[in-house]
Amino acid sequence: MIFSTLSQSSRYAELHPLFPRAFEYIRNTDLDALAPGHHAIFGEDLFAIVEHVPGRTRAEAQLECHRRYIDIQLVLEGVDEMGWKPLAECREPAGDYNAERDIRFFRDAPDTWIATPPGAFCIFFPEDAHAPLVSAGGIRKVVFKIAVSSA
Numbered sequence: 001m002i003f004s005t006l007s008q009s010s011r012y013a014e015l016h017p018l019f020p021r022a023f024e025y026i027r028n029t030d031l032d033a034l035a036p037g038h039h040a041i042f043g044e045d046l047f048a049i050v051e052h053v054p055g056r057t058r059a060e061a062q063l064e065c066h067r068r069y070i071d072i073q074l075v076l077e078g079v080d081e082m083g084w085k086p087l088a089e090c091r092e093p094a095g096d097y098n099a100e101r102d103i104r105f106f107r108d109a110p111d112t113w114i115a116t117p118p119g120a121f122c123i124f125f126p127e128d129a130h131a132p133l134v135s136a137g138g139i140r141k142v143v144f145k146i147a148v149s150s151a
Contacts (some may be wrong), residue, residue: 055135
């Protein structure tokens with residue numbers, strides 16, 4: 001898991017072949033003008049999901065993980081207090097892995113919470129269980145989905 005700001009994004013470009021393309025998209029796109037929903041960037045290897053939702057409580061948030069995608073979760077408005085726990089330490093699955101949605105949920109409590117303000121992002125790898133969208137107010141964010149194995 002990585003927590004950082006856009007001003008530091010170049011530090012992470014070499015972690016994955018598609019990270020430079022994701023950060024270039026962020027720099028060259030009016031993210032505030034994007035409608036909620038799915039936005040293609042590079043086929044199914046790199047796409048963005050824009051969310052504009054009311055926040056939920058820590059108790060309502062469930063840890064989740066992904067196998068096929070890395071998340072770069074960039075907050076645009078509000079503060080998203082994201083929970084985190086190493087996937088290897090999650091012991092209470094809330095169901096089976098859903099391959100179609102690339103997601104599995106857990107009932108475990110996060111080990112820590114990261115208050116992520118506008119202009120900051122978290123990168124969650126497949127070994128990172130995370131519980132996003134926790135806030136007393138609304139959250140507008142973009143989640144970049146980057147295929148672990150890109151073509």
